[in-house]
Amino acid sequence: MRGVVKIINPYDAGIFPEGDVIILNSNENPYEPSEEVKKAYLESLSKINRYPDASYPKLKKAISDYLGVEIENIALGCGSSELVSRVCDIIVNELDKVVIPMPSYSLYLTYAMLRDSSLLLPIFKNYAITPEFFEKEKPRLSIICSPNNPTGNTVDRKTAEKIAECSEYVLIDEAYAEFAKKNLVDLVHEFENVIILRSFSKFFGLAGLRIGYAIARKEVAEALEKVRLPFAIPTPGVATAISAVRSINYYLGLRDKIVEERERVFSKLKKLGFEVYPSEANFLLFRAKKDIFEELLEKRIVVRYLSGLIGLEGDFIRATIGKREENERLIQILERCVASA
Ligand SMILES: Cc1ncc(COP(=O)(O)O)c(C=O)c1O
Numbered sequence: 001m002r003g004v005v006k007i008i009n010p011y012d013a014g015i016f017p018e019g020d021v022i023i024l025n026s027n028e029n030p031y032e033p034s035e036e037v038k039k040a041y042l043e044s045l046s047k048i049n050r051y052p053d054a055s056y057p058k059l060k061k062a063i064s065d066y067l068g069v070e071i072e073n074i075a076l077g078c079g080s081s082e083l084v085s086r087v088c089d090i091i092v093n094e095l096d097k098v099v100i101p102m103p104s105y106s107l108y109l110t111y112a113m114l115r116d117s118s119l120l121l122p123i124f125k126n127y128a129i130t131p132e133f134f135e136k137e138k139p140r141l142s143i144i145c146s147p148n149n150p151t152g153n154t155v156d157r158k159t160a161e162k163i164a165e166c167s168e169y170v171l172i173d174e175a176y177a178e179f180a181k182k183n184l185v186d187l188v189h190e191f192e193n194v195i196i197l198r199s200f201s202k203f204f205g206l207a208g209l210r211i212g213y214a215i216a217r218k219e220v221a222e223a224l225e226k227v228r229l230p231f232a233i234p235t236p237g238v239a240t241a242i243s244a245v246r247s248i249n250y251y252l253g254l255r256d257k258i259v260e261e262r263e264r265v266f267s268k269l270k271k272l273g274f275e276v277y278p279s280e281a282n283f284l285l286f287r288a289k290k291d292i293f294e295e296l297l298e299k300r301i302v303v304r305y306l307s308g309l310i311g312l313e314g315d316f317i318r319a320t321i322g323k324r325e326e327n328e329r330l331i332q333i334l335e336r337c338v339a340s341a
Contacts, residue, residue, distance in 0.1 A: 008110050014304055022301045022329060024320040027149070027176070027283045029205030029258070031323070033240070034250040040243030044236040052235045055225070059211075059238050062245040067185055067198075069215050075224035078232040080175055080199040080212030083224065085111040087195055087214065088141070090223045091169050092117045096140035101129050102311030105149045105173065112143070123311040126277065127151040131162035142167040146184065147176040150306060150318045152279025154180050157187075164191040171195045175212075178203035178255055179262075180280035185215055192217045202282060204244045204251055209237040258282050262321045268331050272338050288317040292337050299333050301326075 014025040023030075033041070060071045077083035084107055092098055092115035099120045100108045104127065112119055117140075122133045127148045134142055142163050146155040155172075164170045164187065174196055177183040187194045195216040201207035211233050214224055233241075244251065262279060269276040269286055276286035285306075293305035296317075304318040319330060 004113055004116060008113050009106070011107060011110065015302060017297075017300075017302060020300060022322060022326045024322050024326065024330065025302045025304045025318075026207070027202060027281070027318075027320045028207045029202060029254065029282070030320070030326065031205060031254045033205060033244065034247040036247050037240055037243045041236050041240045044239035048235050050235065051231050052233065052238050054230055056233065056238060058242055059233070062242045063213055066245045066248070067215065069185065069188070070218075072218045073188060073215050073221050075214045075216065075221040075228070076233060077212045077214070077224075077228060079201060079210040080173065080197045080214075081107055082210075082229075082232065083197055083212050083214045084108060084143075084171070084173070085114075086224050086227055087169075087171050087197075088112055088115050088117075089227055090220070091141050093140070097137055099134060099137055099139040099142045099167070101127065101133075101144060103127065103148075103150060103309050104143075104145045104311075106309075108143045108145075108173075112141070117141075121310055127153055127155075127311075129155055129159055129163075131159055131166065134163045135166045139167045141169045141171065143171045143173070145173040145175075147174075147180050147279065147281035149176070149281070150283070150285045150304075150309070150312070150316070151277050152281045152283060152285055153277065154182070154280050155184075157184060160184050160187060160194075161190070164194050167193065169193045169195065171197060173197045175199040176202055176281035178251075179259060179282045181259075188215050188217065195220060200241050200244065203255060204241070205254070206237070206240060206244060209234075209240055211237050211241050257324075258321050261324060261327055265319075265321060265327050265331065269334070272331075272334055274334075283318055283320045285316055285318045287314060289315050292334070293317055295337055296330070296333055299329075301330055301333060303330075 088111040098112040098117040200211040274286040306316040
């Protein structure tokens, strides 16, 4: 086995308890799919004896309509996670500089390390990225996340442009962009070296079907498609994702509810005295010790306890915004924790 594999930390996917539990630990959409989307999924089952169309023209057309980008600029993956790996594969050579501002999504490190890159992890307090580090290092690849997991804030356009100007390539992970009601997709038209990463797992609530996509200039999109696992997205995933895009108004409605709840929970947490990060995603990060995580778990609420992350000193909880009643229950338990502290 290659040495680097031994020093890569396993991906921490959280815990998956069974039974009657409020799940707020993986930033999923708490709502079920629309009726049309469920129907599309069920109808596709009669075709699972066949491979899906290997180049996925209909799914790409749906994404193209959704974001107003050309089909030739789209590459697909088995979740956006797979595309992080593929982007590193097609771009990063041994000892190339890969800059990943911290604190951020841990999976970037795994795939950058697997390429035997020279990894640079500058820490930006509250993920308030400034471009000087990138200007000095002139990375082969910079990986930024907007809104960022786990801090929830976005990277502003000017900063992203500056990073694009001094990096050979920039991967901008926008898995949560719909919750921010803004995105950086059009940078792909402005810069030949920008790759945007998007997901059907969060806003479209299809985490269980594993569909992600990248938007990039034609040559990069083609390269990503060339090295993708054939048939990476299963037939039901294709049918369901196309139907989800057609149900856009349903998902926009859910998004608005989630954003409204995010702001409500943010205010409540602040009132309770928690140090909480303003978020443009569907989760909130706040400083809290492990005993609070354990108390929530005992009361059947699963959130993410984050400790020892690069760039995030101390103990934190990251809680996904759930349905109103789920958030209420979370706040209720936290109120009790604060009262008894
Ligand atoms: C920032 C970020 N990017 C990508 C992903 C992976 O999403 P997918 O389900 O599309 O693989 C996640 C999942 O939590 C994430 O937080």
